Amino acid sequence: MLNGRRGFLKDSVPVAGLCPQGAYGIQDCLRSGFSSVKNELLPSHPLELSEKNFQPNKDKMNFSTLRNIQGLHAPLKLQMEYRAARQIQRLPFLPSSNLALDTLRGNDESIGFEDILCDPAQSEMMGEPHLMVEYNLGLL
Amino acid sequence: MALSNVLHAPAAGFNFDHAARNAELEGLFDAQIPKPVKTGTTIAGVVFKDGVVLGADTRATSSEVVADKMCSKIHYIAPNIYCCGAGTAADTEKTTELLSSNLTIFSLNSGRNPRVVMAVNILQEMLYRYHGQIGASLILGGVDCTGNHLYTVGPYGSVNTMPYLAMGSGDLAALGILEDGYKPDLELDKAKELVRAAIHAGVMNDLASGNNIDICVLTRGGVDHIRPYQVSQYKDKRKTKYKYGAGTTAVLTEKVVPVKLEVVEETVQRMDTA
Numbered sequence: 001m002l003n004g005r006r007g008f009l010k011d012s013v014p015v016a017g018l019c020p021q022g023a024y025g026i027q028d029c030l031r032s033g034f035s036s037v038k039n040e041l042l043p044s045h046p047l048e049l050s051e052k053n054f055q056p057n058k059d060k061m062n063f064s065t066l067r068n069i070q071g072l073h074a075p076l077k078l079q080m081e082y083r084a085a086r087q088i089q090r091l092p093f094l095p096s097s098n099l100a101l102d103t104l105r106g107n108d109e110s111i112g113f114e115d116i117l118c119d120p121a122q123s124e125m126m127g128e129p130h131l132m133v134e135y136n137l138g139l140l
Numbered sequence: 141m142a143l144s145n146v147l148h149a150p151a152a153g154f155n156f157d158h159a160a161r162n163a164e165l166e167g168l169f170d171a172q173i174p175k176p177v178k179t180g181t182t183i184a185g186v187v188f189k190d191g192v193v194l195g196a197d198t199r200a201t202s203s204e205v206v207a208d209k210m211c212s213k214i215h216y217i218a219p220n221i222y223c224c225g226a227g228t229a230a231d232t233e234k235t236t237e238l239l240s241s242n243l244t245i246f247s248l249n250s251g252r253n254p255r256v257v258m259a260v261n262i263l264q265e266m267l268y269r270y271h272g273q274i275g276a277s278l279i280l281g282g283v284d285c286t287g288n289h290l291y292t293v294g295p296y297g298s299v300n301t302m303p304y305l306a307m308g309s310g311d312l313a314a315l316g317i318l319e320d321g322y323k324p325d326l327e328l329d330k331a332k333e334l335v336r337a338a339i340h341a342g343v344m345n346d347l348a349s350g351n352n353i354d355i356c357v358l359t360r361g362g363v364d365h366i367r368p369y370q371v372s373q374y375k376d377k378r379k380t381k382y383k384y385g386a387g388t389t390a391v392l393t394e395k396v397v398p399v400k401l402e403v404v405e406e407t408v409q410r411m412d413t414a
Contacts, residue, residue: 044160047273051154054269092148109249111241112266114153116234125146135147 092132095121175203176228178275181213182310182342182349183224184318185281185290187303188331191359192281192288195335196224197310197343198368199350206350214356214365218243218254221282222356222363226308227295228275235276239263256282256289260299268297277307283358310342310349317341332357336370343372 043049063075085100102108166173183196200208208229215223215236221243225232239262243254259280267274272295280291292300292307304322306314317338326334332355342349352368 043156044163045156047154047270048156048159050269050271051156052151095149109245111238111245112153113238114151116238118150118152118155120149120152123146123150125150127146127149132147 091129092136093127093129176230177202177207178228178348180346180348181226181308182306182314182339182346183213183226183279183308184306184311184314184335184338184342185224185279185304186318186322186326186331186335186338187281187288187290188326188328190288190328191283191357192290193328193331193335194222194224194279194281194356194358195339195369196354197339197349198352198354199348200229201348209351210368212354212367214354214367216240217259217280218247218282219363220253220284220358221256221259221280222358222365223259223281224279224307226277226279231274231276232278235263235266235274236278238266253284255284255286256280256291260291260293263293264297264299267293267295272296279305279307281356281358283360288358306338306342308342308349310339310346313341313345314338328357332369340370 063079066074066078081104082101085098085104088100089096089098099108177200180199180201181197183194185192185194194214196213198209198211198213199206200211211229213224213226213232215225215232217223217236217240223236223239225236239259242262243259246258247254259282263278263280267276275295276293277295278293280289280293282289290301290303290305292302292305294300303324304318306318308314315338318334321334321337335355336353339349339353343351343353351372353370354365354367355369356366357364
């Protein structure tokens with residue numbers, strides 16, 4: 001229920017100048033801040049796009065290999081489990097442990113940079129609860 | 141992040157929000173940008189009869205300044221695997237620490253000592269994922285159930301395995317010595333001497349390598365991390381204390397005036413020690 005419309009694969013960094021996400025087709029300065037086409041046309045760092053899409057791409061590759069080897073049922077069953085585990089979450093502004101999802105992905109047995117750097121539990125920015133829930137439901 | 145509100149929790153891991161700003165600032169400040177500490181190094185490894193010998197110098201540089209004279213470049217990965225790191229000092233440190241943590245979790249889960257190939261594969265995946273932005277060139281050496289292994293992993297994720305290897309800014313000098321002196325199935329003393337000579341060549345011929353030489357010997361029986369194996373002959377004789385003894389400066393006159401104190405007011409406040 002809380003996945004909303006924002007949970008899809010990000011093929012690019014959102015371009016605020018060309019495709020504004022505001023309600024009336026123009027850049028919503030109040031909610032999304034000022035836009036700069038140059039900054040948003042190209043990713044500011046060579047790794048930005050590849051890091052954003054790393055997990056979805058890895059999943060796509062693994063599932064397609066699995067489909068070729070074992071047949072359609074294998075990725076289908078796994079993705080069903082992932083979908084179910086992804087729904088076990090608190091509200092958007094609260095930290096979720098994602099325990100089931102981590103166990104399925106095998107993240108409970110490995111440490112990477114995402115466990116050390118930028119821990120969301122220690123983020124300096126606060127999310128306004130109403131805004132975050134509305135954004136998550138796609139109402140904003 | 142131009143807003144004071146966030147609409148979704150920030151993703152964990154690397155954060156690229158300031159990348160554009162930093163790129164702009166680079167043009168403005170020119171020479172005053174802080175340079176990362178590089179290990180600008182000579183590291184080498186040799187497989188001998190009973191195991192692996194790894195060697196490294198101990199200088200860490202920050203552009204033209206020696207940042208650390210006793211830097212430790214041979215990092216612990218597992219009880220049977222050690223790793224020499226060249227490149228950006230922070231990158232080699234963090235990457236080897238992450239690798240070590242992952243291998244510890246694995247050995248706790250499975251009850252086995254990790255194999256060197258596992259360490260190499262984890263490193264290769266990690267470094268390839270970041271397309272060379274993590275500047276770490278590593279030489280991994282270890283002894284496991286399948287034998288004695290020596291691998292090198294480049295910053296872009298390339299892997300090489302050879303009986304003798306050298307990396308870092310002094311690798312060409314070291315490689316010359318290794319190519320000349322290497323024979324299969326060396327004895328321990330000859331292997332240590334070969335690695336020492338290779339690092340010494342790097343120390344002498346490369347500005348960014350210097351100071352002491354560390355050696356690490358890995359065998360089936362255990363690990364011998366000798367730090368330092370050879371001390372630099374150019375050790376500086378700095379005094380660590382700059383305190384001068386009494387009497388260094390002559391006393392010309394002395395006048396003692398006792399200060400008279402009288403009690404003006406006395407108050408007693410009971411402390412509650414219950």
